[in-house]
Amino acid sequence: MTDNSPNLFPTLDRRRLVTGLANFGALAALGLSPPAFATGTASIPLLEAKQYNLEELVAQARALARRPWTPPRRIAPEILEKVDYDAFQQIRFREAAAVSAGPGGAWPLAPFHLHRFADLPVALHLVTDQGARQLGYAPNAFEYRGELQAEDFPADMGYAGFRLLNTDGNPGDWLALMGASYFRSSDPMNQYGLSARGLAIDTTAPGRTEEFPRFTSFWLDQRNPERLILDALLDSPSLSGAYRMEIVRGQSTEMTVTSRLFFREGVTQLGVAPLTSMFWYSETNRHSASDWRPEVHDSDGLVLWTGAGERIWRPLNNPPQVTTSSFLDENPRGFGLMQRDRAFANYEDDAVFYERRPAVWIEPLGDWGRGSVQLIEIPTDDEIHDNIVCFWTPERETSAGDEMAWDYRLVWTADPMAPEGLGRTVATRIGRAGVPGQPRPEGGNKIAIDFLGGRLAEFGSTDPIEPMITTSAGQIDGTYALRVVGTDTWRLIFDVYPEDAEVLELRAFLAYEGAPMTETWAMQHRPVAF
Incomplete structure (x- = not known):
């Protein structure tokens, strides 16, 4: 089913948010800014330990949803509005200030500085046998090279999110979480591309404004040497949620996601396991492109494995107006956005290397019931805009007081997810x-x-x-x-x-x-x- 309505949601507001986060994420996580970290004396303080476990996080999310939503307080909005793309380049995290998110120095963690498009601080915690200790804000963890200096910002400003640095000789980082509930990995080819989100709400619901649930707090367990365990609290006007991601790196990076959602009010369109990507043009619509490169896209198709066993490839489009395609299903076996074309000659871009962009596969754990995979395609005339969204929408409607559980495996991979035994x-x-x-x-x-x-x-x-x-x-x-x-x-x-x-x-x-x-x-x- 396809909806070609041109006014499904306020695309300019959404584009400003998503494009802003994409640009800042590219700058901070892709090495587009100066490659060397600033050095010098720096340390991030750890606050007093408090009791923590996942059950308490779930109880906190449930209790939060029983109270009216309180809009988060913005920190120094006037000064953060000045931290645009160029100003952000002049603020560098000091490598010496990185803290370990795992045992034995594993998974060095580097917080993000707040900026124009991520101006709400998140709480970062490290979990040990003694409890959870929050990372305090440390102005000396950053070096300010532009007009804005540390004293221009509040002393208790906080962080926009975090990234985990590579320790295998590759430059940069392999995991980044910043803004709303967005996160992404550069694995397995050390190149960022599409993003995942914790949840999407009313992305294309008629008469509704898209809601961006936000991860407000994170807990990283330092005790497990084999996998990174990351918990997060989600909050928005419509619901609250508790998330756990168990992350294992390898030839593909697998995230086992457990989520528990608690609704303050009903949601018209719930988007589970959402993915966001960019598709400008490929060999399919090369005739409409104005750029010299043969192809420009982070993903080139949607893969579906239906509950009935059918394997489907849907080439992505850059349509003339916002278009929603619905793939009805029951208990889907998987879906994802793929980058199947891995030939450099089909992109000829030696700066951003589109042939290295990861694919992401979503595998439901347990039965998801009846619903549909929604694919939203938004017109674009440039590669800076993330214009592709997909997620699972359950058929069941939600009401205030409802509770839902969604568990799935999210895989960052180079695999084209070719169906076994089929071309x-x-x-x-x-x-x-x-x-x-x-x-x-x-x-x-x-x-x-x-x-x-x-x-x-x-x-x-x-x-x-x-x-x-x-x-x-x-x-x-x-x-x-x-x-x-x-x-x-x-x-x-x-x-x-x-x-x-x-x-x-x-x-x-x-x-x-x-x-x-x-x-x-x-x-x-x-x-x-x-």
Whole structure:
């Protein structure tokens, strides 16, 4: 189901927030600012230890939701408004002030300075057998190189969030949490890209303003040598929540997320396990791009593994207006935003390395019931805007006093999440309908889909591989499939004539003797005039 309404939510307000956080996150976490940390004498004080455990955090979230929401107090908004992108570059954290978030010096933690787009302090705690000790604010943990100096800020200002520094020889950090409930990892290729969030509320709910729940406090357990245990308290006008993330780094970084939500009031659209990314253009819509690079995107497709077992690849779009696509399901097995294209030659960007951007896979733990994966695509004309959002929305409505639990595994990976035993989509291209050298018919597009993997390499072009194509409107013609000479890639080609339809929902896969040989390619196609 697709909604092409142009006024689903105030995109400018949202874009300002998300773009601001993305830019500051890139600066602080991607090494775009001066690569060397400032040095010098610095220390972050630890306050008095207090009793803490997860059960108490859950009880705190439940009790918080029973009280009216209190808007957080902004700290020195006039001065923080001056900490824009350029000013933030001049404030550097001193490496000597990093504190350990794990045993034996593991996981050095570097707090973020407050700034224009993250001007609400969060409480950071380290947990030991003696209890939880909050990190006090330390002005000398930062070096101020611009017009703004430490004395311009309140002495008890606090921190915007934190990042965990690499200790494996790679520069920078591998995990960053800052602003609302946003977090992201640069694993496994030491390159940041898309972001995850704790929760999304009313992102595209008609007549509602999007609400950004905020992680207000964090607890990092210093006692576990094998995994990072991170707890967080979530709060917003509509609900409160307790989160635990158990994080294990490896070839892929896995986060086992446990969440307990307590509702102050009903939520029209609840977004569970939300992901936010950027898609400007790829080979699919290269004809509309104004940039010299072949492709520019953090993610190029949505992967779905439905409760019924179907594997789906949905190429991302940069639509002319805000568009919501709903994929109805029951007990989904997984979904995520992928960066499948890993060839440098398809980006030619040796500054930000889009081919290294991580993919993120969400695997529900337990039954999630009936609902839908929502994909929101927002128009963009530049790579600085995060314009792609996806999350799970339960069918069940929420009311004041409700309690919900959502558990899932979130994986930061380079894996394209290819379905086992099936070919995966590796490219989608669009051109003029018809046959070269012959008069071209009007009003049609030719679509070429490349599939690779699974059992496809076992078949040749003379084998009876059958194209299976459906469309929501219009007509399909000129269909054929062949194995690309000298490769294991299979190509499905067809012409589509939309007739009067402005948007077509297309689905296609290759079959052999009635059985699917590939995942289902599902594209929302807007006719292109060449």
